[in-house]
Amino acid sequence: MNSVEGVAIASRGGAPSIFLSNITKAYGETVALSDVSLDLRTSEVHALLGENGAGKTTLMKILYGLTQPDSGQIKADGVALQINSPRDARAAGIGMVTQHFSLVKNMTVVENIALAIARTFSLDLDSVRDAVVAASTRYGLEVPPDAIIGSLPIGLQQRVEILKALMSGCSYLILDEPTAVLGPQDIDSLLEVITQLRSEAKIGVVLISHKMAEIEKIADRVSVLRRGKVVSSSLANGITSKELITLMVGEQESGVVLRSESQSHGRDPILVLDSVVVKMEIGGLNNVSLDVRPGEIVGIAGVSGNGQTELVNILSGTLSIDSGTIAVEGATLTQNTPQLLMRAGVGMLGEDRHASAVHALQVMENLVLDCVDNFATKVQLNRKKMLEHCESAINQFEIKATAKQVFGTLSGGNMQKVLLARLFSRKPKVAIISQPTRGLDVMATSYVRSLISKARLDGTAVLLVSEDLDEVLELADRVAVMYRGSVIGVVDGANASREKIGELMAGIVR
Template identity: 45%
Template sequence: MTDQAPGLRLRGITKRFGSLAANDAIDLDVLPGEIHCLLGENGAGKSTLMNVLYGLLQPDEGEITVDGRPQVSRSPKDAIAAGIGMVHQHFMLVPVFTVAENLVLGQNAGGLLNMRRARQTVRALSERYRFDVDPDAVVEDLPVGVQQRVEILKALAEDARYLIFDEPTAVLTPQEIDELIAVMRSLRDEGKAIVFITHKLREVRAIADRITVIRRGRVVGTALPSESEGHLAELMVGRAVSLVVDKAPARTSPEPRLVLQGVSVASPGGTLAVRDLDLEVAGGEIVCVAGVQGNGQTELAEALLGLAPLTSGTVQLDGRPLPTGSPRDTIEAGVGFVPEDRQHDGFVGSFTVAENLVLNHFADAPYARGIALDLGSIRRNADERVAEFDIRTQSVDTPVASLSGGNQQKVVLARELSRPLSLLVANQPTRGVDVGAIEFLHHRLVAERDKGTAVLIVSTELDEVVALADRVVVMYRGRIVGTVPPSTSREVLGLMMAGVPAEEALASATSTTRSEEDAALEAALEEES
């Protein structure tokens, strides 16, 4: 790209946080009329780079040009003025404002807001891109997919020529993802440039014109969407990885080990997050709870550990009431728990690897003698777990906070699986973990299932759900809308994630030719009824 050529040009962009180089001399070119995917694992430096481009962060080194002109963005206002817009992963909307009111935020000139013009802009852009957005709708009343369209409208209203989409599919159903891809293609065909940040290989291959792969803050390669997922994964991780979960058919116990009847759980705000839920999990099977985040899955998982009180219903484990009022009592009853946020709930960052590996049973033999800790036993346990779970650490005395995300998650899982379990509850078990660590963690979850443990996994990653589950339970607004086999098509699963019962989702599927799996599901549902 010459200095006068149109497009975005980043050269030598470096951004440090202390001794950590989140971006290390990154070069990137983005051309009008293309969708350029920035692919990399969580923590690779993708969002940091885009935050630099959008003026939310200032680079320590390097330069940016927009259409051949040097660009220094001290704030998002400067970036917007240069034609750069950003659709954030976590929406930057005021929920109690209307769509039009959100559009004029930051545009106050002399204390006057032109709401009439804002409504006209929403209607015109909505019609142009087939968004179907009401300018007078209150944002908090809109589905998540429509809220995302409002974010896009905000950028388009500022006449953005370069649009950054930061992990935009994290809270969308498969159908909403398809709609977003259609919108992005429409914008590209109008000549706009789109930077699409993601770690999901399937989405990259579906939408990208070009792909740049970032690993540990550096550009490690470029690729075309025709490349295999295996090759892209290898670029991301630096070695060959298997993307297929190898597991034998489940050998389940005759009776369920976990039984929930009429369970309701309140959110921290007091509203019911889980409503009158019935669920069974047998020993030797993995049941995956699927759904868009925020539909009660987190509260359900936390209630099983005793972190959130039941407002009604009963929970039984191996035929006995599970003591859901106390995490310690629940752990002693044979429950292992992998929390959604490992840094907040899964470990103590300043504690060593060895200490974190006995956090939930440090007062028990062989790790304690009376009131004193047996440091030798704690260290021997750590050496064994580090070897067994391939935890990459300089020493068992290393603070867990200094490990990579994947190795931190291995510490959490190693601790939970180091004792006999009746039930393992894993909430987002591979969030923020690289592809290589995901391969290992999936293997261990299946191995725990094969021991006869009842395994309940909560995941918003549909690929993970389909790969691990023996049965899939779909939650919507605190209720189960259906239980289906993992072979169910993504289209049917997506409709269920939007609240459509399984029978209706199957009937509403738009595929002209149904898969064999959906035909089998239809037969099973008819037999049930």
């Protein structure tokens, strides 16, 4: 860690003023937190780490009043706090931006903030608007005050959430995996904002993240949770990423994926896109031609917003094409509807795992959502067959959940494993996989990557879209770079240099 700066910064942290003591919380048989104690101070960035399911979100939801502990205590400045709701938490100076935002989509930025800061009396919108503008300048969080939330990109919605918490007057701000939903540039500017909140506004920030690089960059203190227990809490200064990973996972080896020879040479492509055009006011696709062979991973790299989302959407059938063709195994699709694509053997892991699952349904129901017919008799669903299918998937994919558990209660990593199990258990000929390891811990990330490699060895044609260039370079046999809606170049994965890809990402072709 950055030692010199680390010491200087750490000494800025105040005395601990919030103490969580002996917090225990169980959900049925799952013990999410067991006798956890943690203290927080202002003017400090406190990183909270741990594998998927370690209990990070649960602990912070307790502090923010979104859920109640079975036992334990929270004290602020020596006084016991009774936090029964987020309102109580905000009154105690604690704010939180959760993994799923709580903004009202069809209202404006100012209206959303007014809702949050208006307590017992109503505020006039003009004065709230002035306050929003002033606060956004003060904290370096620029937002368009009159824009409708639903029309804003995720990075801006997140800023609104942060502003909302700050304007409610918090001294502590909990951010639950804020960078998991952001592209590289937005991550950098968020990290800057966090540093500024700590140093200038003297706020204590709790940062939950799986990304070692950002923790190294900005954390003053690091606490690690493992299976519901705090295994370490200390100043960040002096701890290496490797030590942190060992603390998170215990002494087990992390699975390293080795690249094997591509099996695809000389084979006909399974997926062929020819001169595909999608016209849109902003974005779209401009003459995209691309092919993927069986047993090959083609990675898509590019600065986000250069057509990657549109590419995934035409292959899931949610965006229709204006001209050009999509062919699977030599047969040109008459239309790119979800049904025709699925029937042709195209499977999908979408970027937004919450959109492709039903949180209120069980794990086993989610697992068969797109192939319910296989489990239906004339009159009813064969739940016994579904259960067997699910139990074998839980085994095979090492999912930490039970078949009948409600999907929405799974940790992020385990949700992703269920969706991958759904994709791969259908044995698709072509798998379109978008941002597969977003929000996943180190072990889950390497596991998911090994699943993708395995699918390639089994002969699946994989199109991998990822904002993580390391991931693309680790997995892809060929890397296609997108720029302004076109594939601007394709390079060989094994010999791809970052410089070459970086140039293409910037639109430079030599």
